[in-house]
Amino acid sequence: MQAQTLYEKLWSSHVVHVEDDGTALIYIDRHLVHEVTSPQAFEGLKLAGRKPWRVDSIVATADHNTPTDHWEMGIQDPVSRQQVETLDSNIREVGALAYFPFKDERQGIVHVIGPENGATLPGMTVVCGDSHTSTHGAFACLAHGIGTSEVEHVMATQCLLQKKSKTMLVRVDGQLGAGVTAKDVVLAIIGRIGTAGGTGYAIEFGGSAIRSLSMEGRMTICNMAIEAGARAGLVAVDDQTVAYLKDRPFSPRGEQWDRAVAYWRTLHSDDGAVFDAVVELNGAAIKPQVTWGTSPEMVAAIDGIVPDPVLEKDPVKREGMERALQYMGLNPRTPINAIAIDKVFIGSCTNSRIEDLRAAAFVARGRRKADNVKLVLVVPGSGLVKRQAEAEGLDKIFIAAGFEWREPGCSMCLAMNADRLEPGERCASTSNRNFEGRQGAGGRTHLVSPAMAAAAAIAGRFADVRELA
Amino acid sequence: MDRANVDTDAIIPKQFLKSIKRSGFGPNLFDEWRYLDVGQPGQDNSGRPRNPDFVLNQARYQGAQILLARDNFGCGSSREHAPWALEDFGFRVIIGPSFADIFFNNCFKNGLLPIKLDAVEVDALFAQCLGANGYRLSVDLETQTITRPDGKVIPFNVDPFRRECLLNGWDDIGLTLRHADKIREFEARRRIEQPWLFA
Ligand code: SF4
Numbered sequence: 001m002q003a004q005t006l007y008e009k010l011w012s013s014h015v016v017h018v019e020d021d022g023t024a025l026i027y028i029d030r031h032l033v034h035e036v037t038s039p040q041a042f043e044g045l046k047l048a049g050r051k052p053w054r055v056d057s058i059v060a061t062a063d064h065n066t067p068t069d070h071w072e073m074g075i076q077d078p079v080s081r082q083q084v085e086t087l088d089s090n091i092r093e094v095g096a097l098a099y100f101p102f103k104d105e106r107q108g109i110v111h112v113i114g115p116e117n118g119a120t121l122p123g124m125t126v127v128c129g130d131s132h133t134s135t136h137g138a139f140a141c142l143a144h145g146i147g148t149s150e151v152e153h154v155m156a157t158q159c160l161l162q163k164k165s166k167t168m169l170v171r172v173d174g175q176l177g178a179g180v181t182a183k184d185v186v187l188a189i190i191g192r193i194g195t196a197g198g199t200g201y202a203i204e205f206g207g208s209a210i211r212s213l214s215m216e217g218r219m220t221i222c223n224m225a226i227e228a229g230a231r232a233g234l235v236a237v238d239d240q241t242v243a244y245l246k247d248r249p250f251s252p253r254g255e256q257w258d259r260a261v262a263y264w265r266t267l268h269s270d271d272g273a274v275f276d277a278v279v280e281l282n283g284a285a286i287k288p289q290v291t292w293g294t295s296p297e298m299v300a301a302i303d304g305i306v307p308d309p310v311l312e313k314d315p316v317k318r319e320g321m322e323r324a325l326q327y328m329g330l331n332p333r334t335p336i337n338a339i340a341i342d343k344v345f346i347g348s349c350t351n352s353r354i355e356d357l358r359a360a361a362f363v364a365r366g367r368r369k370a371d372n373v374k375l376v377l378v379v380p381g382s383g384l385v386k387r388q389a390e391a392e393g394l395d396k397i398f399i400a401a402g403f404e405w406r407e408p409g410c411s412m413c414l415a416m417n418a419d420r421l422e423p424g425e426r427c428a429s430t431s432n433r434n435f436e437g438r439q440g441a442g443g444r445t446h447l448v449s450p451a452m453a454a455a456a457a458i459a460g461r462f463a464d465v466r467e468l469a
Numbered sequence: 470m471d472r473a474n475v476d477t478d479a480i481i482p483k484q485f486l487k488s489i490k491r492s493g494f495g496p497n498l499f500d501e502w503r504y505l506d507v508g509q510p511g512q513d514n515s516g517r518p519r520n521p522d523f524v525l526n527q528a529r530y531q532g533a534q535i536l537l538a539r540d541n542f543g544c545g546s547s548r549e550h551a552p553w554a555l556e557d558f559g560f561r562v563i564i565g566p567s568f569a570d571i572f573f574n575n576c577f578k579n580g581l582l583p584i585k586l587d588a589v590e591v592d593a594l595f596a597q598c599l600g601a602n603g604y605r606l607s608v609d610l611e612t613q614t615i616t617r618p619d620g621k622v623i624p625f626n627v628d629p630f631r632r633e634c635l636l637n638g639w640d641d642i643g644l645t646l647r648h649a650d651k652i653r654e655f656e657a658r659r660r661i662e663q664p665w666l667f668a
Contacts, residue, residue: 016655017648023630025648027655029666037548039489050642054656056667065487079487079510086489097668124666131547131571145571147549148491149578149641157645159652163628195474196541199570229544231570252665260665295474316473316539323472416483435478435545441507 003270005167006234007202010142010267014125016159025159029124030141033060033096033151034110035087036416037129041152042090053158058096059119062087063109064416066102068379068406075102080417098250100383108382108408111135111349115219116384118248122237122264127154132349132432134225137233138218139241140267142202144231165231166200166276169269171207174284179466181359182217183351183430183449185209185281186224187289191299193279198230201277204269205235209283215244216355223350224432227296236268290336290462291434291447293324298434300336302452302464308332327436328444329424337462339446342425344369344376344457345439346403346450348413351430352381354388356450361394363454363468369402370460376403377419379411403457415440428456470524470538471595476545477572481554485510494550495557499525525558529602537594538565542583543572552579562608564615566591577631578641582610584625610636 004012017025038060045052052058065080067073075081084102091099098119100107106117111132114120120136126143127133129151136143146160154160170189190197203225210218218235225233235241242261245251252260269275287301298321300306309321309332325332330339346352346360357380369376378398380386386408389395395405412419413431421427421443430453431438434445448456455465485497487510496514501507503525505518519526525533536555542565543551552575555563561581566588568576576583586594597617598604607616610632615623627635634641645652660667 017651019630021629023628025645025652027652027659029659036486040491040549043489043491048642053652077487083487083489121666123663129547129549131545133547145547147547147552147571147575147578149549149575153642153645156642157649157652158656159645159648161641161645195544196567196569199541199567229541229569250668252668256665260663263663295476320473414478414483416486433476433478433545435476437482437501438478441482441501 003272003274005269005273005275006140006204006236006267007142007165007167010123010125011164013123014142022163024162024164026125026162028127028154028158028160029057030059030114030119030126031057031154032110032114032126032128032133033058034064034128034130035062035083036064037148038090038151039083039086040148041129041155042094044152045155050156052094052155055095056097057158059098059114060087060091060096061100061107061110061113062102063107064410064414066409067417068409068411068419071103071407077418105383108385109349109352109410111223112352112381112385115139115215116248116382118245118251121245121251121260122241122267127160131226132223134231134233135219135223135349137222137225138215138235140234140237140264142232145226165202168198168201168203168230168277168279169275170203170205170279170281172205172209172281172283173207174209174282176209176212176283176286177466179451180286180288181449181451182213182220184286184289185283186221187291187296187299187447188281188286190224190228190296191289192281193228195227195295195297196229198225198228201230202232202234203228203230205233206269207283210235211238214355215240216353219353220350224296227432237264288449288452288465290452292328292330292336293321294327294434294436295324296432296434296447298324302336302462304336306330306332306334306336337464340372340426340461341428341446341456342372342374343421343427344373344453345379345412345427345429345431346453347377347379347381347411348431349381350432351450352379352385354385356430357385357389357394358392360450360454361397363451363465364401364403364458365397367401367458369457372460373457376457377406377412378403379406380408382408412439414438428453428462470536473539474541474544475538477543477548477551478545480543480551481548482508484508486548486550491553492557494554495559498554498558499523532559534559534561535606535608536560536563537591537598538563540565540567542568544569547571549575549579552576552581556581564591564594577635580635582608582635584608584615586623586625590623
């Protein structure tokens, strides 16, 4: 048989039907649902008198609108509350394999709870009305973000209409330096290929540097595949994948576990498989990264400077840079480590897992936030992450450093709840998007790793975590 | 809209995502660029101060149905609220050199036609449009052509399946359910081969 890429294996094992023009019906194994992109889909289903095809494929949670403090007071914002209550009643009516509502001990960001409950398994197709569904590709599943019409389509038919993507291999070899994390790797990748570099592709991340990452780190990388324009990111199955999934609540058990693992072991690109594009990076050369603009591709190393648009030849790009610098309130050629910050956000589906919190706590231990930093929010990705962190005493380290330890949710990643930036405020954030207004109208976001975010909180400006340790 | 990487947070800021409806997003399209204050859901938008520099606020673009865009339009989140807002505002067609994948898909589901053209063609359209008041293009999906006021005809490509769906106003779900037997068959096989997926 011809050598296949991982993407081709996953694709061909899910095709139900193909139209003449190549549009295919793809079977969906897991449907993750949250409150923001589902109400119109449930409503559409009801209006058309349609029943969901397979309720036990659905895992649901409320995450975007939920507050991160004073849970005893419920959700104060009436519009947010209505959206969460709408999800409650829809799930009550329709059913689901699992639902982790507001305040449930396993509630959390949808892309954190899927994997930690074993609801995301290798070889699956996973969809969610959320672009960061690409996260789940770390488990060698074909995971796509979809729009609300598609949410309804999957509920009604268990299928998605899709065109086959092109394949791209991003290979990162070499050993990552101390203090350099998955977040820095993926920001470096996006800096290299651009935010549209992966458009039309499914990106498989490979190479020794990727292999060396934990599952958490791989999720961070795949999470931001969408920021490189790719609808899906993938990492092949290896021992770490299997070890991570053992004994998770929805993982298979007994004889089925053995059968599943035997199959999962086939989920990698074959030797000699051909990709439509290959990009190679030297992992050893990657430094801690900080974005300086309003697009994740506008990124520099911590020892670098804000670039000068004058040097950019492409006029559309130059204008984009000028606009970004104006919005960000930055001058060209400012050293990155001279940029002072007002707030810090450690959280989001990119960086709110236990390993991320450990990395931040490692830096924060025995130190205190700088006086010019008004707020440092630490928001665990889920109730389970929160409890694990507390069991390890990480919450105490954060609180001693003057950080705030919150309840799980999306929080200031997109500021749909009360956590947000005020106009002009500058934030070191471990989330994934630095778009204008993303963390609050007029807010200025710099994307960094959890360790770098903690370092910035301590220094009051961006600082090289490698010099702190 | 002469800027690259216009993201979905810009097209429709998150505070408006709290709605549980599909309509009514038009007044908040590009909210942060269009108005000088910060918009809130449910607010009356008629009295809000407008940003006179923003293109869609200029008199000559009132009633526009075609949006000219730059690279990577619609990047960012999967929110379908973005095409809902564009459609609600009155746009029917978006022309640009490239689009983000999810956004591109979402457009077709909502009767919006995204057209990919060569960057050179898009440059020319921008130049012409800026140079002539009342500039009008006509787009014909049937023949897959754009006609410029100077008579030049630009052909474009659309997937035949999507074109048919748009032209006929077909419902995707209804179409897919024609294959219900095949889906059931596939599912039954999967249940045997990978029973752990059906826990
Ligand atoms: S954490 Fe941010 S990016 Fe992730 S799902 Fe929530 S809002 Fe979206």
